[in-house]
Amino acid sequence: MLNESIKMALDGMVSNKLRTFLTLLGIIIGVGAVIAMVSLGFGVKENIKDNISKLGSNLLMVSAGGRTASGARLAAGEGARLTFEDMQAIEKQVDGISGISASVNTSYQLVAGNQNWTSRVEGTTPSNFYIQNYELDDGRLFTERDMNSRARVCVIGKTVADNLFPGDDPVGQIMRIKKAPFQVIGVLKSKGSSGMGMDQDDIVIIPLTTAQNRMMGITHVQRITVQAENENVINDVQAEVEQVLRTRHKIKEGDYDDFTISNMAAIMDTMMETANSITLLLGCIAAISLLVGGIGIMNIMLVSVTERTREIGIRKALGATYNNILLQFLIEAMVIGVVGGFVGVALGVGASYGISHFAGWNTVISWWAIVIAVVFSVGIGLFFGIYPARKAALLDPIDALRYE
Amino acid sequence: MTTLIELKDIMKTYVMGDSVVHALNHVNVQIDYGEFTSIMGASGSGKSTMMNILGCLDRPTSGEYYLDGKEIAGYNDDELAHTRNAKIGFVFQNFNLLAKLTAQANVALPLIYAGVGEEERMERAKKALEAVGLGDRLDHKPMEMSGGQRQRVAIARALINDPPIIMADEPTGNLDTKSSYEIMDIFKKMNEMGKTVLMVTHEPDIAAYTKRILVMRDGKLVSDERR
Ligand SMILES: Nc1ncnc2c1ncn2[C@@H]1O[C@H](COP(=O)(O)OP(=O)(O)O)[C@@H](O)[C@H]1O
Numbered sequence: 272m273l274n275e276s277i278k279m280a281l282d283g284m285v286s287n288k289l290r291t292f293l294t295l296l297g298i299i300i301g302v303g304a305v306i307a308m309v310s311l312g313f314g315v316k317e318n319i320k321d322n323i324s325k326l327g328s329n330l331l332m333v334s335a336g337g338r339t340a341s342g343a344r345l346a347a348g349e350g351a352r353l354t355f356e357d358m359q360a361i362e363k364q365v366d367g368i369s370g371i372s373a374s375v376n377t378s379y380q381l382v383a384g385n386q387n388w389t390s391r392v393e394g395t396t397p398s399n400f401y402i403q404n405y406e407l408d409d410g411r412l413f414t415e416r417d418m419n420s421r422a423r424v425c426v427i428g429k430t431v432a433d434n435l436f437p438g439d440d441p442v443g444q445i446m447r448i449k450k451a452p453f454q455v456i457g458v459l460k461s462k463g464s465s466g467m468g469m470d471q472d473d474i475v476i477i478p479l480t481t482a483q484n485r486m487m488g489i490t491h492v493q494r495i496t497v498q499a500e501n502e503n504v505i506n507d508v509q510a511e512v513e514q515v516l517r518t519r520h521k522i523k524e525g526d527y528d529d530f531t532i533s534n535m536a537a538i539m540d541t542m543m544e545t546a547n548s549i550t551l552l553l554g555c556i557a558a559i560s561l562l563v564g565g566i567g568i569m570n571i572m573l574v575s576v577t578e579r580t581r582e583i584g585i586r587k588a589l590g591a592t593y594n595n596i597l598l599q600f601l602i603e604a605m606v607i608g609v610v611g612g613f614v615g616v617a618l619g620v621g622a623s624y625g626i627s628h629f630a631g632w633n634t635v636i637s638w639w640a641i642v643i644a645v646v647f648s649v650g651i652g653l654f655f656g657i658y659p660a661r662k663a664a665l666l667d668p669i670d671a672l673r674y675e
Numbered sequence: 676m677t678t679l680i681e682l683k684d685i686m687k688t689y690v691m692g693d694s695v696v697h698a699l700n701h702v703n704v705q706i707d708y709g710e711f712t713s714i715m716g717a718s719g720s721g722k723s724t725m726m727n728i729l730g731c732l733d734r735p736t737s738g739e740y741y742l743d744g745k746e747i748a749g750y751n752d753d754e755l756a757h758t759r760n761a762k763i764g765f766v767f768q769n770f771n772l773l774a775k776l777t778a779q780a781n782v783a784l785p786l787i788y789a790g791v792g793e794e795e796r797m798e799r800a801k802k803a804l805e806a807v808g809l810g811d812r813l814d815h816k817p818m819e820m821s822g823g824q825r826q827r828v829a830i831a832r833a834l835i836n837d838p839p840i841i842m843a844d845e846p847t848g849n850l851d852t853k854s855s856y857e858i859m860d861i862f863k864k865m866n867e868m869g870k871t872v873l874m875v876t877h878e879p880d881i882a883a884y885t886k887r888i889l890v891m892r893d894g895k896l897v898s899d900e901r902r
């Protein structure tokens with residue numbers, strides 16, 4: 272009986288190709304959209320995770336200038352600056368630290384031969400290479416000795432190397448940063464662009480002391496980066512760092528910090544939450560289109576029941592029971608759901624690949640989204656099929672036979 | 676002879692607003708196994724209403740209906756459906772074939788609901804079509820056949836599940852004279868082979884094929900004549 276019903280349903284669908292296609296389309300688009308959108312949302316999440324773990328999810332960034340409880344930024348006054356000594360104090364007094372660096376940042380024009388280029392110049396301690404996961408491609412990194420002698424040496428990123436020394440080995444060559452000559456001692460391996468679309472290879476790294484004294488004429492540092500031993504201790508480390516700095520900056524009990532600590536783990540959590548909301552939102556919008564597809568099934572099924580009233584009457588006269596007719600129409604609705612579901616999965620997966628290929632956005636196809644979408648579309652076929660099928664099954668055989 | 680059908684004081688009443696129509700008005704009748712009966716009467720006299728009740732498509736407003744010794748009035752819809760499937764073969768005035776199915780698939784239809792497997796269904800449908808002289812039309816759709824041929828497909832369908840009773844409401848109403856006689860010859864042959872045949876007609880020459888004629892007027896059975 273089940274076989275017969277499935278066959279009758281398929282026959283009915285084949286004999287009404289255009290209508291079947293249009294009905295299917297609603298489900299196909301719905302399922303496809305759910306899968307594509309959820310994949311996109313998962314891709315965003317994956318991206319965020321990836322980027323933050325590239326940066327190091329066990330990092331704390333300390334910068335000058337505080338925030339009130341409401342988040343308003345306080346002006347970074349003269350006394351509110353971070354110093355190299357702050358860094359040394361943190362390194363000495365705080366437990367659970369596996370690395371620490373101090374840095375300053377600014378943009379300068381770079382010249383080498385007849386090439387010129389503008390990029391970010393970061394003055395930092397040698398430990399920063401390790402903390403920020405920079406790897407050397409060629410040459411060497413600068414050392415404590417370079418720091419102490421305020422050496423005019425620099426390590427450059429791939430983008431800078433390509434622009435200033437096209438087709439040349441940059442190591443050992445001289446380039447000018449804000450007109451001052453620097454020797455290129457190393458080239459970094461490419462890190463690619465960050466999650467926020469910034470080119471991480473467009474950078475020149477020089478010793479902190481060189482940047483402070485010779486380039487910027489300042490004694491303070493702009494940022495201290497603290498690397499905790501692992502993500503579990505990061506909150507303790509953050510509290511201790513805050514305490515050390517409050518003591519050193521002589522901040523009274525109850526006053527706001529004159530510095531800000533960004534916790535990468537906390538930032539990641541926030542961003543993940545945002546990504547989850549986006550995924551949910553996209554998924555819901557797509558699910559609504561699936562629902563509309565379901566209403567399309569109901570609509571077509573109702574038309575089909577009306578059109579086939581006479582057929583139903585004949586079948587009933589020949590001995591079809593309530594269940595026989597109900598099953599026939601339910602299966603028809605479910606077949607639409609199943610076929611639409613599977614074609615929709617193919618479309619959704621295809622669209623996901625398309626999005627990542629053409630738009631360059633990361634997408635992650637999630638198996639449970641596929642399973643849920645298919646189950647849901649079959650369920651929708653059932654749910655929206657029940658009413659028309661019941662209507663058909665309840666038809667009075669005499670009325671149905673008399674129907675013109 | 677044993678009784679196959681017995682109607683006892685059957686009433687069928689339609690209430691439309693203020694007017695009450697007694698489509699069947701205290702009908703009593705008894706039909707035995709193997710009878711060949713026609714029901715005659717003017718239009719609106721209640722012939723179709725009676726056939727629908729006899730055919731288990733409809734229920735009487737009151738009265739008792741015994742089919743094969745069993746009281747039908749208390750049957751639910753599914754029991755009526757099973758009864759129609761097993762005991763009654765229908766032939767309609769307008770054929771009532773499914774346009775999208777071939778002759779063979781149309782004939783096989785009742786067997787789906789009898790739970791017969793596909794292979795056996797098709798085999799039996801082929802035999803039934805051969806029996807009504809349409810062995811060469813198995814794959815034709817109803818639209819590709821003449822009225823007489825269609826009615827023969829319908830008769831093959833009525834016979835497929837080997838029911839004891841064949842019921843036909845004006846089976847020749849849409850046919851020309853020649854086809855009508857051909858159809859009546861088939862009914863006659865079926866009756867000779869043991870089927871109980873019950874049909875509605877208002878044409879005397881068609882009724883003349885039958886052995887018993889019931890006449891209805893205004894929902895009442897006014898004449899019952901055996902020949
Ligand atoms: N569904 C119905 N609703 C109301 N009246 C009906 C219905 N079916 C039949 N009737 C009435 O019952 C009477 C008998 O009808 P019917 O049995 O179809 O007559 P026949 O087949 O002899 O022409 C007619 O008066 C008809 O109008």
Ligand SMILES: [Mg+2]
Nearest residue numbers: 719722723724
């Ligand atoms: Mg009639």
